[in-house]
Amino acid sequence: MKKFNKRFFLFFLVLSLIxxxxxxxxxxxxxxxxxxxxxxxxxxxxxGWDSIRLHNAIAGFILENGYGYETEIMPGSxxxxxxxxxxxxxxxxxxxxxxxxxxxxxxREIGEVIELGTNFDxxxxxxxxxxxxxxxxxxxxxKALAPDLKTVEDLKKYANLxxxxxxxxxxxxxxxxxSWEATTIIDIKSEFYGLTEDYNIVGxxxxxxxxxxxxxxxxxxEPWVGYYWExxxxxxxxDLVLLEEAPFDESLWTExxxxxxxxxxxxxxxxxxxxxxDRNPEVIEFLxxxxxxxxxxxxxxxxxxxxxxxxxxxAKWFIGENEDLxxxxxxxxxYSKVMAALE
Amino acid sequence: MFEFPQIFEFKIGKVVxxxxxxxxxxxxxxxxxxxxxxxxxxxxxxMIFEWIPWFVIIGIVFLVxxxxxxxxxxxxxxxxxxxxxxxxxxDQMIMTISIVLAAVIIxxxxxxxxxxxxxxxxxxxxxxxxxxxxxQTMPSFVYLIPAIMLFGLGMVPAVFxxxxxxxxxxxxxTTLAINSVSKEMKEASxxxxxxxxxxxxxxxxxxxxPTIMTGVNQTTMMAMAMVVVASMIGSKGLGxxxxxxxxxxxxxxxxxxxxxxxxxxxxIDRLTQSIGTKYKYD
Numbered sequence: 001m002k003k004f005n006k007r008f009f010l011f012f013l014v015l016s017l018i019x020x021x022x023x024x025x026x027x028x029x030x031x032x033x034x035x036x037x038x039x040x041x042x043x044x045x046x047x048g049w050d051s052i053r054l055h056n057a058i059a060g061f062i063l064e065n066g067y068g069y070e071t072e073i074m075p076g077s078x079x080x081x082x083x084x085x086x087x088x089x090x091x092x093x094x095x096x097x098x099x100x101x102x103x104x105x106x107x108r109e110i111g112e113v114i115e116l117g118t119n120f121d122x123x124x125x126x127x128x129x130x131x132x133x134x135x136x137x138x139x140x141x142x143k144a145l146a147p148d149l150k151t152v153e154d155l156k157k158y159a160n161l162x163x164x165x166x167x168x169x170x171x172x173x174x175x176x177x178x179s180w181e182a183t184t185i186i187d188i189k190s191e192f193y194g195l196t197e198d199y200n201i202v203g204x205x206x207x208x209x210x211x212x213x214x215x216x217x218x219x220x221x222e223p224w225v226g227y228y229w230e231x232x233x234x235x236x237x238x239d240l241v242l243l244e245e246a247p248f249d250e251s252l253w254t255e256x257x258x259x260x261x262x263x264x265x266x267x268x269x270x271x272x273x274x275x276x277x278d279r280n281p282e283v284i285e286f287l288x289x290x291x292x293x294x295x296x297x298x299x300x301x302x303x304x305x306x307x308x309x310x311x312x313x314x315a316k317w318f319i320g321e322n323e324d325l326x327x328x329x330x331x332x333x334x335y336s337k338v339m340a341a342l343e
Numbered sequence: 344m345f346e347f348p349q350i351f352e353f354k355i356g357k358v359v360x361x362x363x364x365x366x367x368x369x370x371x372x373x374x375x376x377x378x379x380x381x382x383x384x385x386x387x388x389x390m391i392f393e394w395i396p397w398f399v400i401i402g403i404v405f406l407v408x409x410x411x412x413x414x415x416x417x418x419x420x421x422x423x424x425x426x427x428x429x430x431x432x433x434d435q436m437i438m439t440i441s442i443v444l445a446a447v448i449i450x451x452x453x454x455x456x457x458x459x460x461x462x463x464x465x466x467x468x469x470x471x472x473x474x475x476x477x478x479q480t481m482p483s484f485v486y487l488i489p490a491i492m493l494f495g496l497g498m499v500p501a502v503f504x505x506x507x508x509x510x511x512x513x514x515x516x517t518t519l520a521i522n523s524v525s526k527e528m529k530e531a532s533x534x535x536x537x538x539x540x541x542x543x544x545x546x547x548x549x550x551x552x553p554t555i556m557t558g559v560n561q562t563t564m565m566a567m568a569m570v571v572v573a574s575m576i577g578s579k580g581l582g583x584x585x586x587x588x589x590x591x592x593x594x595x596x597x598x599x600x601x602x603x604x605x606x607x608x609x610x611i612d613r614l615t616q617s618i619g620t621k622y623k624y625d
Contacts, residue, residue, distance in 0.1 A: 079592060103592065165382055166497050174496065178583070179590025204496060205575035205586055208484065212491035213577075219367050219492075 040280055041070040045081035045090040049207065050233040050311075051297045054304075055094035055119060057315035059290060062326065065341035066334035067282060079103060079179075086112045091276040092287065095119055099266040102181060114277050116270045116287045122294040124242055125182055125229035125263045127152055127173065131239040133161075133223050142221040151244045152193050159198035161223040171199045174213055174226030178203050185259045186227050189245075192258030214238070231298035237305050289329035296322060316342065363489045374493045381445070381499050389441040397433060401425060404610060411617040420613070423606040432581060432603045439580035439607065442498060442573060443566045446505035450562050454510050455555065458517025459543070468518065475511040483508065483572050491576055501578035509565035516558030520551030553620065560615040567608045581607070 042063055044056040060071040074081070074090055082104055084090040096104050096115070107113050129149065131137075136144030146158045155173075164172035173190065176183040183203060190201050204210040210226065211234050217224035218238050225243075228235065245262040246252070252261045270287050277284050296318070304314035319326065320342055327335055366374075392400075401424050409417030427436050461468040483504055490500040524547045532546045548555075574582030581604050588597035 077590075079590065165378065165495060165499075166386070177590065178587040202496070202577060203583075204577045205583065208488060209491055209496055209576045212488045213496040216367055216492040216495065219364055220371055 039069050040091070040276065041072055042280075042283060043072045043074055043089070043091045045085060045093045046073050046075040047078040047081055047093070047095070048075065050301050050304075051231050052093075052095040053311050054297060054300055054314060054318070055292070057311045058318055058326075059092070059094060059287065061312070061315050061319060061341075062286070062330065062334070062338055063283065066330055066338040067286070069283070082107060082113070085271065085273050088273050088275055091273050092283075093271045094290075096269045096271045097266055098269060099181065099264070104271070108271070111274065113271045114274050116272060116284065117289070118291060119268050119270050120231075120291070120293045120297060121265055121267045123230055123265050123268060124294075125266070126227070126245065127155075127186070127225060127243045128228040128235075128240040129223070129225050129243065130218055131241050132221060134241060137221070140221055145223060149243070152189070152195075155193075155195055155225065155243070156198065158223075162199070162225055164200050164202070167200055173199045173201050174210060174224070175201050175203045176210060176227045177206050182227060182229070182263070185263075188255060189259050192260050231294045231301060233301050233305060236298045236302040286329055286334075290326075291329075292322075292325070296325070363492055367492050378494050378499045381502055385441055385445050385498050385502065388445065389438060392437045392441060393434075397428060404614075407614060408610075412613060416613065420610045423610060427603045427606055430599045430603060432584065432600060435579065435581045435584055435600070436603060436607060438578075439570055439582065439604075442501055442505060442578060442580060443563070443570070443611075445502050446509055446566045446569075447559075447563050449502070449506045450510045450513055450566070451559065453506075454513035454558070454562070455517050458514040458555075458558075459521055459548075461514065462518045462521035471514065475514060478507050479511050483569070484575075487572075487576055496577040498578045500576050501573035504576070505566050505569040505573055508569050509562045512561035512565060513555075513558040516561065517551070517555050520554030520558070521547055523554070524550045556615070556618065556620075560612060563611055563615055564608065567604065567611065570604060 042060070044060060046053055046056060056073055060073070063069040064071055074084065076084065078101065081090055081093060082101075085093060086107060098104055098108075104113070108115055129146070132140070132142045132144070133146050134144060134149050135147075136142055145161055146154075148154060149158055159171040162171040162173070164170045173186075173195065175186050187201050190196050190199065195201070204213065204226075210228070214224055214226065214228065214234060215238075228240065230242075234240075245260075247261060248264045249261050251257070253259055253264065270290060272284065272287065299321075300314050300318040303309060303317055304311065307313075309317070319338065323339075326338075330338070401421055404424055405417045405421045407417075408420040427433060457467075457471065461471050486507065487500060487504055490503050494500045494503060528546055528550060529542055532542045537545065570580065570582035571585050572582070574580060574586045581600050584600035585597060585604070587593070588595075588600060
């Protein structure tokens with residue numbers, strides 16, 4: 001009998017709790033419906049690198065506080081996120097590195113996704129070395145081991161600086177992850193510059209592994225040469241030098257010509273799901289106007305790194321610092337709402 | 344409703360990060376020598392495997408399969424191995440085997456003694472168990488990034504990661520095996536005047552061997568499961584082909600390299616398993 005009572009009491013307790021919770025939440029929902037009529041939740045894709053996270057946070061902050069949208073962030077690898085955007089599970093990607101992303105170019109051509117505009121286009125990629133390798137670093141007591149290293153071809157003279165532990169007697173250049181178009185291009189270029197005689201061009205499995213190998217070399221002050229790109233957290237945190245090549249020339253940028261010039265700065269664009277675009281013209285207008293630069297992005301990432309700030313704090317900082325820039329992206333009333341939310 | 348109070352916040356991770364950085368800078372020589380050692384063994388092993396002609400390897404697998412399992416199994420393994428070659432993944436398979444083998448050897452050398460110790464000493468077992476849980480559940484990239492910082496990129500951190508993941512089963516099953524040797528057996532051996540060491544070597548271990556061999560088998564299979572993760576930190580082999588295929592959405596290549604991993608796993612699993620049952624002590 002006693003046991004039964006206890007059970008009954010528990011059941012009653014749980015039931016009342018459920019009732020209270022549902023009553024509350026339905027109340028809140030009812031309130032919302034009066035104010036705003038069915039706004040989509042804007043779902044951003046987070047492909048895992050720092051700058052796309054930052055842009056997600058900036059655009060998210062403006063959409064939430066200025067336009068009153070709910071936003072959500074969905075992490076994944078870029079190829080999976082692209083599939084998600086085609087099927088409509090993801091609405092917006094803030095950074096599409098189209099020159100490195102063949103599948104995206106195909107989807108854009110057949111209209112599975114819509115490209116809105118350029119987020120930034122003043123970026124760089126190629127073979128990098130730490131600056132202390134060329135100029136030395138008196139503070140850390142590092143000697144300049146390769147004072148005359150300026151161009152990619154100069155690497156031939158310095159092969160002894162970058163030994164490959166797994167292949168004694170040869171040198172190593174760290175390349176990007178296997179799927180990236182840039183990785184293939186670096187392979188072909190290295191052959192053209194005659195680097196493959198002394199160097200192994202080693203693909204790193206993931207961008208995280210590439211970054212870790214660079215970090216390890218940098219903290220130890222050791223030589224390192226490999227593929228990297230800007231803007232990134234790493235390029236903001238460490239002082240790297242891009243090795244020079246001939247200026248970009250469209251006619252050289254083919255496989256037959258071995259891509260024998262520097263990387264063109266790649267258009268990094270914003271893409272959305274077409275159905276989402278039809279439903280939300282004001283979001284599209286905002287995102288079409290959304291244009292930043294590599295430098296501004298790198299500044300915000302450096303701020304984040306120096307102040308140990310979260311991505312949201314860095315986004316707020318960016319919005320506060322670059323008021324004149326984003327003022328032009330949004331209508332007057334949105335502007336004042338965002339400014340109000342900033343305080 | 345109730346947010347966790349901010350005053351209690353403390354970034355434990357920061358301490359770990361500084362520690363790893365400190366290790367990287369101050370103990371570079373120490374980690375470099377470990378790296379050189381492991382790498383030396385790995386490269387030699389790979390060299391030997393590459394030096395043995397392919398038909399000899401297939402022949403050995405056939406003979407072992409025939410001896411321990413039967414003629415049909417032997418033929419089946421031969422066909423599987425041959426197919427890996429047909430699909431063009433022979434070299435990658437050799438590299439995968441060297442990494443898996445190195446990780447398994449390290450796991451056994453560390454794992455079996457640790458398992459025996461923790462069977463004898465309750466306290467060791469209590470300390471060891473949560474560590475083994477962590478090794479099996481901690482997402483591998485969490486410790487892979489520090490591993491790359493310390494050991495560089497390539498085969499060595501791959502072996503490190505694989506060992507961490509494949510070590511727990513052999514420890515757990517060795518402990519279990521020793522603990523489940525019947526009391527009467529031990530008492531009998533002691534009453535004949537055997538020292539504890541003699542009891543361990545002549546009674547407990549032979550009795551425990553089938554279970555320990557299951558542990559060895561599990562360890563090997565775990566090591567095979569890490570092949571793709573290992574390739575994410577720059578080790579070549581079958582995993583790297585899978586990785587390339589996934590990233591390119593190349594279904595054909597993904598299927599072939601994935602299937603090669605399955606074939607290799609089946610062969611290794613069946614062989615180690617049946618060697619295990621051969622030791623059965625009746």
